[in-house]
Amino acid sequence: MAKRRLGLIVNGRQREAEIDVRLTLAEFLREVLGLTGTKVGCNRGECGSCTVVMDGKAVYSCSIPAVEAAGKTVLTIEGLAEKGGKLHPIQEAFLNEDALQCGFCTPGMIMSAKALLDSNPTPTETEIKTAVGGNLCRCGCFQNIVKAVSVASGKMAAREGSSDG
Amino acid sequence: MGEKRLLVKGSPPAPLDRELTVVGMPLNRRDGLEKVTGQAKYSSDLHMPGMLHGKILRCPHLRARITRIDASRAEILPGVRAVLTKENTKGWRTYWYEIPQIALPECLTYEGQEVAVVAAEDVDTAQRALDLIEIEYETLEPMIDMEEVLKNPPPPCVADEEYPGRDLFDRKPFILRRGDVEKGFGEADLTLEETYTTPTQYHASIQTRACVANWDGQNLIVWDSTQGVWNSKGSLAKSFGLDPDQVRVIVEHLGGGFGSKAWAHRISFFAAKLSMATKRPVKMEQSREEEFLNHPHRYNSKITLRMGAKKDGTLTATYEKVFLNIGAAANRHNYNANGIIWQTSNLYACPNVHLEQIGVFTNLQLTGPTRSPFNMPAIFPLECHMDKMAGALGLDPLEFRLKNYSTYASTHVKAELREKEMKISYSSKKLDECMKKVTEAIGWERRKALSCFCQGPKRKGIGMAAFIAHQGGGIFPNTAHADVSIHPDGSINLYIGVVDIGGGQKTILAMIAAEELGVALDDITLISGDTEGTRYAPSCHSSRCTAEMGPPILQAAAQARQKLFEIAARFLHVTAEELASKNGEIYVRSNPGVSMPVRTICSNIDPDNPIWGSGSREINPEDPIFSSFGAQAVELEVDVETGGIKILRVTAAQDFGKAINPKLCLSQIVGGIVEFGVGFALTEEGIYDAKTGKMLNPNLHQYRLPTSLDVPHVDAFLVESQEPHFAFSARGGAELTNTPTPAAIRNALYNAIGIWLNDLPLTSEKILTALRAKHEER
Numbered sequence: 003m004a005k006r007r008l009g010l011i012v013n014g015r016q017r018e019a020e021i022d023v024r025l026t027l028a029e030f031l032r033e034v035l036g037l038t039g040t041k042v043g044c045n046r047g048e049c050g051s052c053t054v055v056m057d058g059k060a061v062y063s064c065s066i067p068a069v070e071a072a073g074k075t076v077l078t079i080e081g082l083a084e085k086g087g088k089l090h091p092i093q094e095a096f097l098n099e100d101a102l103q104c105g106f107c108t109p110g111m112i113m114s115a116k117a118l119l120d121s122n123p124t125p126t127e128t129e130i131k132t133a134v135g136g137n138l139c140r141c142g143c144f145q146n147i148v149k150a151v152s153v154a155s156g157k158m159a160a161r162e163g164s165s166d167g
Numbered sequence: 168m169g170e171k172r173l174l175v176k177g178s179p180p181a182p183l184d185r186e187l188t189v190v191g192m193p194l195n196r197r198d199g200l201e202k203v204t205g206q207a208k209y210s211s212d213l214h215m216p217g218m219l220h221g222k223i224l225r226c227p228h229l230r231a232r233i234t235r236i237d238a239s240r241a242e243i244l245p246g247v248r249a250v251l252t253k254e255n256t257k258g259w260r261t262y263w264y265e266i267p268q269i270a271l272p273e274c275l276t277y278e279g280q281e282v283a284v285v286a287a288e289d290v291d292t293a294q295r296a297l298d299l300i301e302i303e304y305e306t307l308e309p310m311i312d313m314e315e316v317l318k319n320p321p322p323p324c325v326a327d328e329e330y331p332g333r334d335l336f337d338r339k340p341f342i343l344r345r346g347d348v349e350k351g352f353g354e355a356d357l358t359l360e361e362t363y364t365t366p367t368q369y370h371a372s373i374q375t376r377a378c379v380a381n382w383d384g385q386n387l388i389v390w391d392s393t394q395g396v397w398n399s400k401g402s403l404a405k406s407f408g409l410d411p412d413q414v415r416v417i418v419e420h421l422g423g424g425f426g427s428k429a430w431a432h433r434i435s436f437f438a439a440k441l442s443m444a445t446k447r448p449v450k451m452e453q454s455r456e457e458e459f460l461n462h463p464h465r466y467n468s469k470i471t472l473r474m475g476a477k478k479d480g481t482l483t484a485t486y487e488k489v490f491l492n493i494g495a496a497a498n499r500h501n502y503n504a505n506g507i508i509w510q511t512s513n514l515y516a517c518p519n520v521h522l523e524q525i526g527v528f529t530n531l532q533l534t535g536p537t538r539s540p541f542n543m544p545a546i547f548p549l550e551c552h553m554d555k556m557a558g559a560l561g562l563d564p565l566e567f568r569l570k571n572y573s574t575y576a577s578t579h580v581k582a583e584l585r586e587k588e589m590k591i592s593y594s595s596k597k598l599d600e601c602m603k604k605v606t607e608a609i610g611w612e613r614r615k616a617l618s619c620f621c622q623g624p625k626r627k628g629i630g631m632a633a634f635i636a637h638q639g640g641g642i643f644p645n646t647a648h649a650d651v652s653i654h655p656d657g658s659i660n661l662y663i664g665v666v667d668i669g670g671g672q673k674t675i676l677a678m679i680a681a682e683e684l685g686v687a688l689d690d691i692t693l694i695s696g697d698t699e700g701t702r703y704a705p706s707c708h709s710s711r712c713t714a715e716m717g718p719p720i721l722q723a724a725a726q727a728r729q730k731l732f733e734i735a736a737r738f739l740h741v742t743a744e745e746l747a748s749k750n751g752e753i754y755v756r757s758n759p760g761v762s763m764p765v766r767t768i769c770s771n772i773d774p775d776n777p778i779w780g781s782g783s784r785e786i787n788p789e790d791p792i793f794s795s796f797g798a799q800a801v802e803l804e805v806d807v808e809t810g811g812i813k814i815l816r817v818t819a820a821q822d823f824g825k826a827i828n829p830k831l832c833l834s835q836i837v838g839g840i841v842e843f844g845v846g847f848a849l850t851e852e853g854i855y856d857a858k859t860g861k862m863l864n865p866n867l868h869q870y871r872l873p874t875s876l877d878v879p880h881v882d883a884f885l886v887e888s889q890e891p892h893f894a895f896s897a898r899g900g901a902e903l904t905n906t907p908t909p910a911a912i913r914n915a916l917y918n919a920i921g922i923w924l925n926d927l928p929l930t931s932e933k934i935l936t937a938l939r940a941k942h943e944e945r
Contacts, residue, residue: 079205089200
């Protein structure tokens with residue numbers, strides 16, 4: 003089977019690997035790099051649990067060949083907390099607002115929220131719902147998820163404000 | 168009524184006579200940090216050195232016999248380490264849902280049933296090996312339609328010899344009767360009959376089943392995705408003729424279950440067998456399609472209901488006939504012969520009833536527990552019919568329900584007592600309060616005006632529904648244990664063999680121990696989700712975990728605390744009986760100023776002899792019975808041009824006793840409503856080819872779960888009551904929160920457009936067709 007050399011940045015770190023060209027980005031992250039925080043629930047772009055942020059956009063990593071991520075910058079759930087383990091405001095809000103139950107969709111959900119808040123720091127409720135519209139949560143945590151993203155948005159805006167001042 | 172005491176073996180501890188400092192607090196879930204950082208490991212995340220990967224070849228037909236199977240080409244494919252077929256596994260049985268079933272049979276009874284299993288060095292090789300297995304089938308006419316099967320029962324074929332649950336194959340109805348139903352209808356001023364149908368529903372847990380099994384020649388360890396490690400352990404031991412001590416099952420985190428993972432599931436047996444054959448760890452993970460096909464979904468139903476009432480609204484008679492499609496596998500553990508008519512018998516007071524339920528075995532896949540399995544098909548027709556009766560009588564639906572309110576049960580929950588009519592009390596029932604609460608919160612008084620609301624193509628309506636459900640344990644195998652240990656370094660361990668399925672079990676069960684010990688939640692270290700180091704605990708299904716584990720945890724904690732008090736008594740110069748503990752301090756009850764930290768007392772524990780406390784659950788008494796109740800109201804908007812429904816708001820009130828952690832309890836209520844409730848009402852159904860019975864939508868694109876854009880806002884209320892039988896009054900309740908949602912939606916739909924729809928799901932196509940028919944009538 004065909005192999006190809008792949009180079010990309012994952013969670014701020016340059017990674018190089020010789021991979022089977024058939025690998026999806028999700029498989030590369032989970033099986034080659036051991037980053038199992040990214041989940042796979044359907045492997046055909048329906049459930050969203052494999053969502054990661056690639057070059058600033060939320061993408062289904064199960065539906066992207068790993069080789070297409072060459073030269074790109076990928077952020078996964080493992081790369082979200084700050085150095086020293088301090089939680090990102092989105093993670094903190096998910097925890098405090100009980101925006102998760104079984105937790106399997108949570109990494110993908112948080113990464114969709116991260117991509118949203120990076121491009122739109124003060125989203126409306128509808129914008130939040132739309133941003134996570136491709137992330138299924140069978141435990142039904144959406145009400146708390148919307149609240150958590152909104153709380154995180156407020157917190158990030160306040161932090162932004164204080165660092166400006 | 169029996170003595171109101173905590174349901175434990177031996178003497179129950181005295182109730183804590185002090186304010187609560189942990190129970191009742193809206194604390195964050197304890198495993199949340201691992202889950203939001205991606206550190207939580209699910210069985211599908213595991214990788215072990217030397218691990219093989221297993222894959223399954225599945226039968227594409229509903230009913231067939233294997234006439235030839237040849238796996239020789241697969242066996243010689245490089246990288247293949249083992250191939251299992253019926254030829255080399257004769258006599259081996261699995262115990263999926265405790266059902267003894269030939270693991271790889273000659274005769275197949277549902278689509279997706281296993282015919283061969285392969286272990287190989289990687290998934291790709293295993294998959295290629297499946298393609299090399301030569302197999303020929305003789306296909307048989309499948310049993311699909313329930314009534315057709317009853318009318319013309321096909322002769323049993325060889326498959327039926329091994330048909331799971333064939334003890335129920337007699338296709339005879341179970342009947343509940345009281346009074347004289349004919350006389351009751353004779354006394355009625357109004358009699359109405361309708362037929363209702365509900366579809367199959369799939370769990371669609373976001374984590375598909377996955378496990379890693381490792382047999383080391385002596386012991387079997389399975390890292391699994393089951394809701395009950397002890398259930399799985401027992402079933403695996405039985406399947407392989409092992410001593411249960413040789414089997415260990417571990418679940419660290421579980422990505423959803425909703426009943427589908429209630430017992431050992433089929434891949435666990437195959438992975439274990441492959442590990443035994445290869446002497447290497449074997450990982451198996453189901454694809455999403457396999458998760459749909461090889462899956463115990465919710466039974467579909469067809470229910471005819473006839474009710475009679477006097478002009479003033481008093482019910483005089485109820486007749487019901489229930490057909491339930493049991494699919495291709497069930498037995499008494501997952502098919503309850505009166506699981507629907509029991510609710511009809513008990514929700515409202517009615518002196519004359521004749522209720523019949525018949526479960527029909529077909530070849531339409533497997534069925535089994537699905538978030539509130541019987542309650543949803545039971546409550547949908549009943550609560551729809553109550554609204555139609557109220558409408559015909561010119562009564563308000565809320566008043567009509569309260570008029571026929573029943574304070575006691577007429578049919579007992581215990582199987583051996585069910586056929587007798589009785590008058591038995593509930594431990595508590597605050598359904599009337601729930602109904603009033605939700606209708607008040609939704610603005611029930613707007614109901615009449617809303618039926619005239621018309622803004623362009625938009626119509627609005629409000630509806631309600633109530634429910635009774637018997638969940639919360641006291642069922643097979645009627646036992647549960649917990650242990651607590653306290654050590655000189657101040658560490659406190661709680662040992663419970665339960666799995667946190669997302670309901671927050673790791674948090675709330677530890678809160679019960681913390682409260683009883685008088686320490687903070689963070690002081691408790693939990694050993695759970697593992698059969699090693701724990702004693703038998705129930706699987707987390709049927710909302711039984713808190714109700715069954717609460718009392719033994721409380722007993723174990725109280726026993727350990729008492730031993731700690733005996734040490735403390737020496738330092739505080741009082742007797743142990745005079746002591747109490749709270750917030751990490753042990754103090755003299757009559758003089759709280761005299762105290763010592765728990766940690767300091769712990770340092771005096773003999774290191775060779777740590778403190779142990781043990782607890783065991785007593786079975787439920789016959790009297791009273793512990794049912795849970797609730798009501799919901801829905802406001803929605805319908806677009807009469809598109810047939811689309813937008814649910815604007817749901818109000819929900821539940822009577823579960825008391826919430827150990829209201830934050831997590833409210834999450835359960837909201838989650839059940841917006842997913843299993845709204846989905847069942849509006850979009851979810853398994854679609855099968857009419858001729859072949861094959862499932863046409865086994866994926867998350869065509870089987871439609873509610874998304875963030877579909878779900879309504881929910882205002883949930885806890886209507887709490889005292890329950891001395893349970894730990895801090897906490898009965899079970901999480902799984903049943905979706906029960907009344909579909910009926911409330913359907914009743915609101917009537918309020919909006921004046922059309923009764925009796926068949927779920929309420930798709931826009933059905934709504935448009937009904938609107939057109941109504942228009943043509945005019």
